Amino acid sequence: MADQREVVIVRRPGRAPSARDGLAELLAAYHLQTQAEKGEAVAGVDGLPERYRVEIEDPQAVFVDDVVLLALSGNTSVGCLVVTAPVEGRSEVKRLWTDPAFRGRGIASSLVGAALAQAGESGVSAVRLSVWKWRAAAIALYEQLGFTVTESWDEREQLVCMERAV
Known part of the structure; x- marks a missing residue:
């Protein structure tokens, strides 16, 4: 059995994530929790909006141009994060999730750090993200890592947009 305290971040550039990576399960947990926090809880993946179901059902197709960090x-797999392909000199960090049983071990910080390194290697000048305003711990983490609140590019209410230079 693996030492549960040791966690390694791996990149999936240049190839689509595999069904064996555990990414689909992490994405399902992320989306189900988010729906519950929005007050729109659903019983399972089938109740999620289609745009989220497709990520879970076929992450290889959805994230084919992006870098998936596990x-x-x-x-x-105990955590994930997606770094989108650069657009206009920026990448976006999406779908940061750590299995609740593994929280408090610096996994989210390590994933964001790896995302910033990946973005830097791809030549972008900035990384942006959006986070629900009720996720105060996530916002605090992003601020600790140098992200600042910026003008919103997303029309959804209660969404905080943040950015950091690379």
């Missing part, structure tokens, strides 16, 4: 404890 946090692994042994062979088990």
Whole structure:
């Protein structure tokens, strides 16, 4: 059995994530929790909006041009993050999620750090993200990592947009 304290961040550039990566399960947990926090809880993946279901059902197709970062404890995926392909000199960080059983170990910080490194390697000048305003701990983490609140590019209410130079 793998040492549960050791977590490694792996990149998936140049190839689509595999069904064996555990990404679909992490994305399902992320989207189900988000729906619940919005006050729109659903019983399972089938109740999610189609745009989220397709990420879970076929992450290989949805994220084919992006870099998927996975946090692994042994062979088990315990966290994920997606760095989008650059657009107009920026990449976006999306779908940051850590399995609740592994929280408090610096996994989210490590994933964001790896995302910033990936973005820097791809030549972007900035990384942006959006986060729901009720996710105060996530906002605090992003601020600790140098992100600042910026003008919104998304019309959804209660969404905080942040950006950081690379």
